[in-house]
Amino acid sequence: MRRILVLGASGFIGRSVVARLADAGHEVVLARHRASLARGSSTALIEAVTCDLGNPESLRAALAGVTAVINCAGGDAHTLSAGSVALCDAARATEGVARIVHMSSLAVYGSTDRHVDEDSCPAAEGWYANAKLTAEHALHAFAGGSRDAVILRPGIVYGPDGPQWTRRVAQWLRDGRVGDLGAAGDGRCNMVHVDDVAQATVAALVLPRLDEARVINLPGGDSWTWNRYFRRFSLALRLPRLHSIGPARLAVESHVLAAPLRLGTRLLGTARAERLNWPEAMPPSVLRLFRQSLIVDDSLARAMLHLRWTALADGVAAVARTLR
C-alpha cells in the first residue's frame, strides 16, 4: 500500500482517479484548492488536505509522507504551468516522492492534421497547449536518479458529468448549435472515457522504475469523426432532431457570439452562469478541433498500461442515459 497525493481530486478526472485508487487499495490524500467536501465515496483510506499550488508551504505539508503524486489539477494558464513547476520543485525537495503521474493533453500536438506517436515533436498552439507543454518540461527536469514521471496525454475526455465534452456538448446539441457540421466536423475526435484515463493513471503509478519522464498518449480506441460523435450522442440522448449546421452558422458562432458569451460567463461567474443556463461560447479553437484530424498511435498505452479502451459506442450510450 502506498500513500498517494492527488491534486485536482475534486475535478472531473480527479474524482474518477480517486475512486479507482481507493478500489486498488491505495492510501489516498486528496489535495483540493479549497476545503470543499469530496463528492462520492469516502472511505477510511481517503484523507483530504487543502493545498494551494501557489503556496509552497501548503504544498510541502501535503507532500509529507507521500510516495507518489498524481496531478490532475486544472485551471488557467498560470495554474497549469507554474503550478506544475512548483509541484516538481516541492516534490524534489521532499524525501520519498518517487513518481509524479501528470495529466497532460493531446493538445500539445497542435492543430494541424497529422499522424503522431510519443516520439513525435509537440507543436503547441494557444495558451492551454503551451501551459501543458511547460508543465511537461518541468516533469522532464524532475525525473532522474531515484525519481521518475509518467506524462499521460489523453485526448477528449468524456464520461458521466464530464463538463466540457459531455454536458456542454449535450447542451449544444439540445440548442441546435452543433449537429451535422459537414466538412467542419470531419476531424477525428480522439475521445477517451474518463474511466480509461483513471485506469491508465493507476497503471502508470505501479509501473516499474523508469529513470525518466515517460510520455504515453491516451487517444481512446475508436476513430470517430466529430460528426459521428454528435450524431450518436444526439440519438442516444433521444433528441428529436439532429441539426445540419452550415459554415455560415459556425462563422457566426466563433466570430460574433463567442466573445460576448465568454464575457457574460466571466461577469456572471461560472457557477451563476451555469445556474442561469447562460450559453457556453464556442470559440474558434473548438471549431478548429472539430476539423482537425490528429491520428494518434495508441500502441504504447495498450502495451505499457495494458489498457483496453471502452468502446465509444458503449461509453456514449451509457453517458447519455445519465443525461436523459
Next chain:
Amino acid sequence: MSRLRGDRIQNGSTLQADVCIVGAGAAGIALARRLAAQRISVLLMESGVERHDAQVQALYAGEIAKPAVHTPAERYRERRLGGSTTIWGGRCVPFDPIDFESRPWMPGTDWPIDYSELARWYEDANELCEAGEFAYDIRSANLRDSAQPIAGFASASISDDTLERASPPTDFWARYGAGLAASASVTVCDRANCVAFELDADGEQIESARFLTLAGTAFRVQARRFVLCAGGLETARLLLASRGRTPAGLGNVHDHVGRHYMCHIAGTIGEVVVATRAYTGYVTSADGVYCRRRFAIRPEVQRAQGLCNLIARLHFPEPSDPAHRTGFLSAAFLVRNLLSFEYRIRLRPPRSLGVADHFAHLRNLVMDGPRTAVQGLQWIAARRFAHRRLPSVVVEPRVARYRIDFHAEQRPLAASRVTLADGVDPLGLRRLYIDWRYASEDIDDVRRGLLLLQAEFARSGTARFDFDPEGVGDAGLREGAYGGHHLGTARMSARPERGVVDPNGRVHECANLYIAGSAVFPSSSQANPTLTIVALALRLGDHLAHLAKAEA
C-alpha cells in the same frame, strides 16, 4: 497543398505515386480519402474540372444500339471532379443479403463475397454519403412517425418496413475535395484523361498509365498500384482500349469485359386506389435524414417463387393525364420542356394529348390554384434552397389515386454489352458502342412481382391495384434502361474464367490493376448503386493499405 493541372504538366514527363486512382467520382474520392488516412501517397487523376465542361463531357459521347431503350452515353454521368455525384439524386439503399447468394433462377448473379463481408464498410459508406446511421428498417432508424405507405397493410410476402435514406445529395468533390487537396499524401490532378494502361514487358502488371490533355500534351503516371474508378461504362472502355495479353483488351482473356452490362428495369404503372390512408412522402429520422418506406418482396418469397429482387413505391398519378385534378402535376407537365433532361423524359406523355386535355390541365391549375402555389413554393424551398434537399417530388393528389413505381434487378446477359465503336473522340480514344439488352424473364419477373403486390393489397383489404400485365414491358422500358445505373461490365468473380476482377477488385490477369465502382457488380439488386460503390471502394482502400503495410 497538392493540386495539379494536367495541361501544365510537362509534355512527355512521368509522375509517380504509390497508388494512382483514375477518376475522382464517388469511388475515387472515397478510396483516396481512405488511403490518405493511412499515409499512402495517392495521385487522384480526373479528366474534368470543378464544373461541367461541355468539351470534356463530349469525350463521353458514344453510339447507342437502340436509342429507344438507352439514354445517350454522355447523359446521367459527369466527367468532372465529383463525377456523377454532382448530379445524383441521393437515394441510398444497401444491397440485400439475398443479392449475394447463389440463386439458380437468376443465373450469373452470385457474388464471390457475401453480404456480411461488405456490411463492415456500409456504415462508413453511409456516413460519406451523409445519410446518417446505417439503419434501413423502421425499427432501427429512429423514426418519429412510422409513415406507413398504406395504412394497415400487412403481408407475409411483401414487406413495407425497409427504408431508403436520402443523401443531401452529397457532391463528393464539393464535400471532400478541400480535405483531399489539403492532405499531405494526396495529389489531385485534373484535366488529365487516361487513355491507356501499359503492361510491362512480362505482361504481368501495369507499368504506367498514359494520359492526354485537351491542350495536346501527354504524360505518364507510374505507380505501384492503379485503381480504375471511372464508372461502369468508361471502365470497360479503358480496358477494351488498352492492350492486354490479347488484342481483345486488358483483363479480357476470358471475354467478360464490357459484357453483362446491367441497369435496372424501372418505371411507373397502373392505378392504386387506397381504401385506408396513403402516405407517399418522406419522414425525417432523428439523425435528420429523409427516409421513405417501400414495398419489397421478402427474400423467402423470392426464393420460393424464383423471383428477382424488386421494390415498389406509391407514386403520384400520371402527370399528363388531367384526371388527377392536381394543379401541381398539371403545372409540371405543362412546363416540362423548361425542366432538366431527367425530369423531361419522365414527364413525357405516354400518348399524344389533344386540345381538350390541355384545357383540362389549365382547369386543374385554376381550380387547384392556391394549393399549387403553396406546393410550388414549398418545392422550390425544399428542392433548391435546403442543404438537405427533399429527395424527390412528393405530391398528394387531390383524387386519391396513385401509380406504382417499381425498381427491379435484371439478369446479367453476356449479349448485353458495351464495345468499342469505330469512331474516335478528340483524344483518339475509340468511342463506346452501347448495346443494352434485357431478358424477357426480367419483364416476366416484374410482372409476377406486381401481381403478387396486387394480390397482397387485395388480401389485406387496404388497397386495389389495377394494371395491365401486358403493359409491364412498356412501363419498364418507357424511359429505357434506368438512367445512371451502369453496372457489371467488369464483373467480380472468384475464378478468372468467370469474370474480370477477383473478390478484392484486382483484375484477374494483372498483378497491380484494381477496379472500384459499379462495373464490378455481378448483380444489379433492387438497390441504387452509389452506397455499394462507396462501400466497395472503402473496402478496397483498407485492402490496399493492408498490402502496403505488409510490404513496409
